[in-house]
Amino acid sequence: MAGLAVSYAPSRFPNELTEVEVKRDTSRCISCGSCAAVCPFGVHERRAGFNRISKPASARCIGASCEEMAFYCVNHCPRKALSLVESPQYRTLGDRRWTRDLILGTWKQAETGIPLKGRRYEIGDSGGGFDCIFFHFPKEGTEARSGRAGEPISTELELNRRTGPQVSIKVPFYGGGMSFGSVSLTVMLARAKAAKACGTFTCTGEGGYPDALKEYDAHMITQVATGLFGVSEETIQRVKIVELKYAQGAKPGLGGHLLGDKVTPEVARMREAVPGNNLFSPFPFHSVYSIEDHEKQIDWIREINPDALVSVKVSTARDVDMVAVGSYYAGAQIIHLDGSYGGTGAAPEIAKKNIAMPIEYAIPKVHEFLKAEGIRDKMTVIASGGIRTVHDAAKAIALGADGVVIGTTELVALGCVRCNSCESSRGCPRGIATTDPELSKLVEVDWGAQRLINLYAAWQQELVEILSRLGMRGIEELVGRYECLRYAGQSPAKGTEVRI
Amino acid sequence: MPKKYSIEVIPAASRAKPIGKYRIGRAAEDCISCGRCVNACVYGVHARREEDPRHLAEPLDQHCKGCFRCIQECPRNALTIQYSDEYLRLGDSYWTPEIIATTWYQAETGKVPVSGAGYGGPFSGPGFDAMWTDMSEIVRPTRDGIHGREYISTAVDIGRKLSALTFDARGSITSTIPTTLTIPLPIILNTLPFGRSERVLDALARAASHLDTLMLVDLEEWLRRAPDAHLVPFISREEQRLPHDLLQGCPMIELEYHSAVPEIVKAVKRESPETIISVRLPCGERVRERIDAVVSGGAEVIHLHADLNGQEARSVSGNPYHLKDVIRAVHSQLVDLKVRDEMTLVVSGGIALAEHVAKAILCGADIAAIDLPLLIALECHDCKDDRTGLSCSTSLEDLDVPWGAQRIINLLAAWRNQLLEVLGAMGLREVRRLRGEVGRAIFAEELQREGFEPLFAQGVM
Numbered sequence: 005m006a007g008l009a010v011s012y013a014p015s016r017f018p019n020e021l022t023e024v025e026v027k028r029d030t031s032r033c034i035s036c037g038s039c040a041a042v043c044p045f046g047v048h049e050r051r052a053g054f055n056r057i058s059k060p061a062s063a064r065c066i067g068a069s070c071e072e073m074a075f076y077c078v079n080h081c082p083r084k085a086l087s088l089v090e091s092p093q094y095r096t097l098g099d100r101r102w103t104r105d106l107i108l109g110t111w112k113q114a115e116t117g118i119p120l121k122g123r124r125y126e127i128g129d130s131g132g133g134f135d136c137i138f139f140h141f142p143k144e145g146t147e148a149r150s151g152r153a154g155e156p157i158s159t160e161l162e163l164n165r166r167t168g169p170q171v172s173i174k175v176p177f178y179g180g181g182m183s184f185g186s187v188s189l190t191v192m193l194a195r196a197k198a199a200k201a202c203g204t205f206t207c208t209g210e211g212g213y214p215d216a217l218k219e220y221d222a223h224m225i226t227q228v229a230t231g232l233f234g235v236s237e238e239t240i241q242r243v244k245i246v247e248l249k250y251a252q253g254a255k256p257g258l259g260g261h262l263l264g265d266k267v268t269p270e271v272a273r274m275r276e277a278v279p280g281n282n283l284f285s286p287f288p289f290h291s292v293y294s295i296e297d298h299e300k301q302i303d304w305i306r307e308i309n310p311d312a313l314v315s316v317k318v319s320t321a322r323d324v325d326m327v328a329v330g331s332y333y334a335g336a337q338i339i340h341l342d343g344s345y346g347g348t349g350a351a352p353e354i355a356k357k358n359i360a361m362p363i364e365y366a367i368p369k370v371h372e373f374l375k376a377e378g379i380r381d382k383m384t385v386i387a388s389g390g391i392r393t394v395h396d397a398a399k400a401i402a403l404g405a406d407g408v409v410i411g412t413t414e415l416v417a418l419g420c421v422r423c424n425s426c427e428s429s430r431g432c433p434r435g436i437a438t439t440d441p442e443l444s445k446l447v448e449v450d451w452g453a454q455r456l457i458n459l460y461a462a463w464q465q466e467l468v469e470i471l472s473r474l475g476m477r478g479i480e481e482l483v484g485r486y487e488c489l490r491y492a493g494q495s496p497a498k499g500t501e502v503r504i
Numbered sequence: 505m506p507k508k509y510s511i512e513v514i515p516a517a518s519r520a521k522p523i524g525k526y527r528i529g530r531a532a533e534d535c536i537s538c539g540r541c542v543n544a545c546v547y548g549v550h551a552r553r554e555e556d557p558r559h560l561a562e563p564l565d566q567h568c569k570g571c572f573r574c575i576q577e578c579p580r581n582a583l584t585i586q587y588s589d590e591y592l593r594l595g596d597s598y599w600t601p602e603i604i605a606t607t608w609y610q611a612e613t614g615k616v617p618v619s620g621a622g623y624g625g626p627f628s629g630p631g632f633d634a635m636w637t638d639m640s641e642i643v644r645p646t647r648d649g650i651h652g653r654e655y656i657s658t659a660v661d662i663g664r665k666l667s668a669l670t671f672d673a674r675g676s677i678t679s680t681i682p683t684t685l686t687i688p689l690p691i692i693l694n695t696l697p698f699g700r701s702e703r704v705l706d707a708l709a710r711a712a713s714h715l716d717t718l719m720l721v722d723l724e725e726w727l728r729r730a731p732d733a734h735l736v737p738f739i740s741r742e743e744q745r746l747p748h749d750l751l752q753g754c755p756m757i758e759l760e761y762h763s764a765v766p767e768i769v770k771a772v773k774r775e776s777p778e779t780i781i782s783v784r785l786p787c788g789e790r791v792r793e794r795i796d797a798v799v800s801g802g803a804e805v806i807h808l809h810a811d812l813n814g815q816e817a818r819s820v821s822g823n824p825y826h827l828k829d830v831i832r833a834v835h836s837q838l839v840d841l842k843v844r845d846e847m848t849l850v851v852s853g854g855i856a857l858a859e860h861v862a863k864a865i866l867c868g869a870d871i872a873a874i875d876l877p878l879l880i881a882l883e884c885h886d887c888k889d890d891r892t893g894l895s896c897s898t899s900l901e902d903l904d905v906p907w908g909a910q911r912i913i914n915l916l917a918a919w920r921n922q923l924l925e926v927l928g929a930m931g932l933r934e935v936r937r938l939r940g941e942v943g944r945a946i947f948a949e950e951l952q953r954e955g956f957e958p959l960f961a962q963g964v965m
Binding site (some may be wrong): 015017018019020021030059062092093095096097099100101102129130131132133135250251253254256257258259261263284286287288292293294295297298318319321322323326327330331344345346347348349350351352353354355356357358359360361362365368369389390403412420421422423424425426427428429430432433434437443486489490491502504 | 526529533534544545546547569570571572573575576577578579580581584585586587606616617618619620621622623624625626627628629636637638639640641642643644645646648650651653788789790791792816825829830832833857858859862863922925926928929930931943944946951955956959960
């Protein structure tokens with residue numbers, strides 16, 4: 005993707021969270037400035053006109069790897085006043101799926117546009133699924149790896165394998181549905197701008213289609229979900245892809261949730277609802293109880309916009325494979341599987357944890373079922389719900405998806421810490437998942453778009469490297485290549501036969 | 505259509521100072537009292553001192569939600585955030601701080617816990633965490649239960665249900681139809697593992713009666729109390745001499761399993777044929793054999809109980825079974841014996857969250873009996889002090905009875921609503937249909953076996 009304009013986009017806060025903290029014992033320090041003189045990264049500063057040296061800017065420190073360096077400040081301090089310690093913030097950040105390293109790593113990539121190496125930036129600590137699946141690369145120098153070394157590598161993905169308009173994306177991922185109301189207009193604009201710059205798409209979610217997104221129409225997907233909030237013929241006609249959302253991975257079997265606190269007058273206007281009221285979308289579409297009904301719904305979209313692709317977003321029920329086949333016969337071009345550990349602006353905790361299966365199991369199930377039906381090459385399979393890194397994305401593709409959808413990762417790139425507080429009061433205290441007029445000012449459109457472009461660029465670069473190490477020249481070659489993967493997890497206890 | 509059941513929630517604030525998840529530290533030597541944290545925090549953690557606004561007050565970290573904004577905005581980098589020790593000390597590795605905190609929240613508000621961002625926990629885990637529940641989309645209907653748009657029944661029956669009726673030549677029913685009890689939710693209150701003070705039991709009894717469910721109480725306690733159809737006496741193996749006269753009119757009793765139980769069952773049935781008899785069996789050694797004995801002995805209810813962590817109490821193998829697996833085995837056994845509808849299966853031990861009720865029923869239970877969550881709802885910290893002879897630090901014994909009852913009612917209202925979410929997502933209109941419906945459950949070991957093992961046949965790394 006030549007020409008993806010990466011540019012440095014640092015954190016919008018003065019204190020970036022870091023792994024290490026440079027500690028200065030002020031009772032020992034004599035403010036001699038030796039540290040400031042040696043550190044090439046500007047952690048220490050001895051400002052003219054001040055009596056004392058500044059507090060160390062830990063965010064600039066490169067951490068423990070500096071120990072080997074000639075310019076390691078700790079070794080240069082004549083008073084032994086400096087030390088590197090693990091920052092208490094670092095210990096508090098993150099959870100099992102989004103570990104502190106994944107959050108900080110995503111931030112760093114969004115800041116610099118450079119992929120980070122090392123397993124801690126590739127997997128989380130959930131103990132299953134993607135966190136236990138690894139690529140098995142052919143050895144360097146072998147025919148399998150280097151046989152086609154000169155050929156260019158493509159990450160482009162064609163989204164329509166049936167008749168109708170051709171729509172392709174430059175990278176095999178696009179942005180998931182996030183409604184106006186769950187996130188701010190600024191965030192929607194930043195995502196749209198990044199999608200345009202990267203030759204991919206982003207999705208409006210179920211909350212209307214703000215006019216401000218007009219200039220990005222060619223890169224927007226609009227969602228038609230069970231609440232039909234803000235859906236009109238005009239919004240369906242504006243886009244190249246319409247997503248029929250039957251279910252969402254974070255709350256399968258339940259409709260969208262937008263709690264009253266976040267239903268501001270603007271949100272209410274867009275959704276044609278009353279400000280301050282909880283907006284719970286119904287579940288399911290009460291007009292769809294069979295594949296025939298589903299077909300009618302797709303026909304309805306086609307009638308309004310014959311040029312749009314139809315994507316069907318479903319969650320990972322036991323019979324998701326049959327639903328996928330049904331969707332094919334109903335006429336959809338894209339089946340979008342949203343796994344049970346997907347993101348959300350608000351969902352009951354019982355649903356997030358317990359309903360439907362993780363995406364890792366659903367992808368090969370659907371892939372195999374479509375193959376057996378002889379229609380795999382006619383249907384585009386998109387996976388989402390727990391894709392945190394480009395490695396997850398590549399693993400999902402190797403398990404049988406054509407591409408992936410990302411949501412939480414984009415928000416993390418914009419500075420989300422996953423504090424799980426998007427749902428109530430004024431919404432996100434970091435200004436992302438909020439429509440509070442004051443809080444949403446914390447994010448600027450251009451800065452946000454740049455962070456996303458940087459992340460996409462880092463992902464694309466890493467993806468090219470993965471393909472290259474596998475000896476592949478196009479992302480489509482990776483689809484369903486289980487043999488490239490190894491499973492390193494423990495098998496759960498075999499059987500449940502109770503012998504007592 | 506029977507009357508629709510709903511539980512009215514009245515918020516019942518906590519008595520004790522809330523325990524926050526985080527601790528915010530402010531380094532006094534670095535802070536310049538600029539007040540930027542006051543503006544940054546949307547939860548009111550930071551404020552200026554009332555008596556001296558030139559300085560900042562101690563952070564009110566119980567309000568902190570861990571957004572890190574003050575930390576990142578402080579111009580002097582003077583703030584730190586850590587998990588609070590008090591929070592981390594709550595409970596243990598099974599009854600985690602998260603479980604205790606969410607139980608408190610539900611007991612206080614009666615609300616279904618809702619939060620933003622995706623699930624952050626482990627992929628799967630032992631016991632109930634090794635399964636997921638199914639949902640319906642497109643090809644199967646769902647039910648919109650939680651917001652009251654469609655009624656989903658959570659009523660269950662206790663007692664023997666005949667699989668078929670018999671008729672005489674004139675078409676009149678000749679079968680004797682056994683009595684059954686119907687309770688409006690598949691949750692009953694178990695005997696307590698500790699903390700059985702008078703006020704606690706009063707609060708529970710009051711809640712049980714309000715909710716119209718049952719409460720198991722020790723015989724001695726039952727004898728002390730005024731007659732109440734919601735109280736079920738539990739008769740331990742030490743109390744083999746039954747107060748037969750008291751059983752007249754008692755709808756249900758529970759006996760602890762021992763070898764003489766079949767004799768006692770017969771004796772009770774002679775005196776009071778209407779009384780439903782439950783037998784409490786440890787989830788453990790020789791459970792199948794004992795169930796055969798209970799079934800043939802004439803009791804109608806099996807109460808299978810595991811330890812507080814949902815495990816087989818005294819495991820012989822050293823690798824204890826989880827309640828979930830034993831429920832599945834017992835359910836299948838009852839199906840094989842062709843008596844599944846003639847027996848009611850109550851389970852207890854390790855039922856810590858609403859999801860565990862749904863999953864236990866999905867595995868084959870009819871009813872869950874809960875114990876420790878009741879005490880936690882009353883603000884127990886599960887500190888284990890009682891088990892070392894120390895007095896209760898939250899003074900459970902002094903609680904206000906109506907307040908305590910309301911906390912229990914709120915908790916069960918929240919649990920019932922979560923059960924409705926699960927049932928609705930599966931498209932079930934009543935909880936009776938959920939029982940043993942393993943075709944609508946997703947077990948981790950099955951997915952692994954059928955899904956991953958063929959894919960990764962080349963072996964593990």
